[in-house]
Amino acid sequence: xxxxxxxxxxxxxxxxxxxxxxxxxxxxxxxxxxxxxxxxxxxxxxxxxxxxxxxxxxxxxxxxxxxxxxxxxxxxxxxxxxxxxxxxxxxxxxxxxxxxxxxxxxxxxxxxxxxxxxxxxxxxxxxxxxxxxxxxxxxxxxxxxxxxxxxxxxxxxxxxxxxxxxxxxxxxxxxxxxxxxxxxxxxxxxxxxxxxxxxxxxxxxxxxxxxxxxxxxxxxxxxxxxxxxxxxxxxx
Numbered sequence: 001x002x003x004x005x006x007x008x009x010x011x012x013x014x015x016x017x018x019x020x021x022x023x024x025x026x027x028x029x030x031x032x033x034x035x036x037x038x039x040x041x042x043x044x045x046x047x048x049x050x051x052x053x054x055x056x057x058x059x060x061x062x063x064x065x066x067x068x069x070x071x072x073x074x075x076x077x078x079x080x081x082x083x084x085x086x087x088x089x090x091x092x093x094x095x096x097x098x099x100x101x102x103x104x105x106x107x108x109x110x111x112x113x114x115x116x117x118x119x120x121x122x123x124x125x126x127x128x129x130x131x132x133x134x135x136x137x138x139x140x141x142x143x144x145x146x147x148x149x150x151x152x153x154x155x156x157x158x159x160x161x162x163x164x165x166x167x168x169x170x171x172x173x174x175x176x177x178x179x180x181x182x183x184x185x186x187x188x189x190x191x192x193x194x195x196x197x198x199x200x201x202x203x204x205x206x207x208x209x210x211x212x213x214x215x216x217x218x219x220x221x222x223x224x225x226x227x228x229x230x231x232x233x234x235x236x
Contacts, residue, residue, distance in 0.1 A: 082233040091116025128153030173199035175226040195227030
């Protein structure tokens, strides 16, 4: 603040310099005109003072520009890697990378894959990505945030006498999310997240036996929770 006030005073003083110089040089000029042709003018001095005032003004402007604070996130953007331990507990391995893209915004790319077999007749093969963005109400990487994401997934899911597999195209969805991140210290954080949205999938149903026959093909639209997360986060 003190540097800013000093800079303003310098600009004011240096900005007045050309005017003062012009006023001061006006009186001798008038006197020489009244005295007659015998007086001599000195345009070189007036021009030198004007040029000096312009140079001083440019220097003051440069100082003022240098005094502006740098934008913090541009020099050290927030970056983190995370894993959703709730998915890990189900056997779905996942890893996400998050980075700051604006003063209050981050982008995130979670990748999930897994082949858990909970029982002989209950298993899941899954590969999915769920990229999204988040807006932070306070400091980026801490506290409350809201966001949105899209999802693409490929699956082969067995439940008792039936096996379900996506057909022709991946599962697709979009959702809105709320997240709260709590600092644990030394770069470690924990994040709680809940997402609600819409998912569409087209899948085949087979008998759950070797080379089981196709039963039917269906399209399904789903509205409800799309992401539940308790993630362990490490900020880079």
